[in-house]
Structure formats: structure tokens, C-alpha cells
Amino acid sequence: xxxxxxxxxxxxxxxxxxxxxxxxxxxxxxxxxxxxxxxxxxxxxxxxxxxxxxxxxxxxxxxxxxxxxxxxxxxxxxxxxxxxxxxxxxxxxxxxxxxxxxxxxxxxxxxxxxxxxxxxxxxxxxxxxxx
Numbered sequence: 001x002x003x004x005x006x007x008x009x010x011x012x013x014x015x016x017x018x019x020x021x022x023x024x025x026x027x028x029x030x031x032x033x034x035x036x037x038x039x040x041x042x043x044x045x046x047x048x049x050x051x052x053x054x055x056x057x058x059x060x061x062x063x064x065x066x067x068x069x070x071x072x073x074x075x076x077x078x079x080x081x082x083x084x085x086x087x088x089x090x091x092x093x094x095x096x097x098x099x100x101x102x103x104x105x106x107x108x109x110x111x112x113x114x115x116x117x118x119x120x121x122x123x124x125x126x127x128x129x130x131x
Contacts, residue, residue: 003030003048005041008033009033011033013053014033034058038050038068039068042071042074046073049078050077052080062081069098079100080103100119103115
């Protein structure tokens, strides 16, 4: 796994995601602020894994995931949702949208690269939630 697409509308969180994944994890990162932007860049970027914020203006994370799945080459890419809402029923609902997993905000920037590698390695296995 080399390329991670991050979709996060909060500029500060987007910066932390980019820094963590690039500097700590050594990944190539494409970070965008909206679902619409993700739809534009994802086909050319060809991510190995996608991190999607759940609550965003315009397209929500689940709506963005649905549209990304329709693009050539992205149907099987593991997706991990980022959310501050971590009640078991909320996590389960997100997994039902086809996500590989859920990472709860606030997340540990030092641990994030390891967490997403776990999701990538088990991307087609049993979904789980990390907190």
C-alpha cells in the first residue's frame, strides 16, 4: 500500500492526516476537502485506501463512497470512515455502507498509519472499528 486518498472538510484535521500519513507512515497522500473533489481526483490518483470523513457539506462520506464505488478501478479499494460519532449502532451503520472500518476522532496521529495498514491488509475481511 502506497497511496491514500483523504477526504476531510476540516482544514486542521486534513493537515494532521497528511502529516501523519506522509511523515510517520511514508505514504503518498492526496488530501481533499470535499466529496466532489474526491470524485475528481480519485481516478487519476488511484488510491490503495481511502479515508472519508462522515459528516461533510455537500456530499456526506457515505454518499461519496457510493459514488466512488461507481468509478472505474475504485470498486474494490478499501474505505475507512473517520467520525466523531462512535456509538456501536453508528459504527455498524457505517460498515453497512461498505466500509472496511471506522476510525474514531480524535485519532492518534502516530498510530494512524499502523491502523490504516491493518485495514488495508484485512480490507476484504471482517470490518472492524478502531478507537
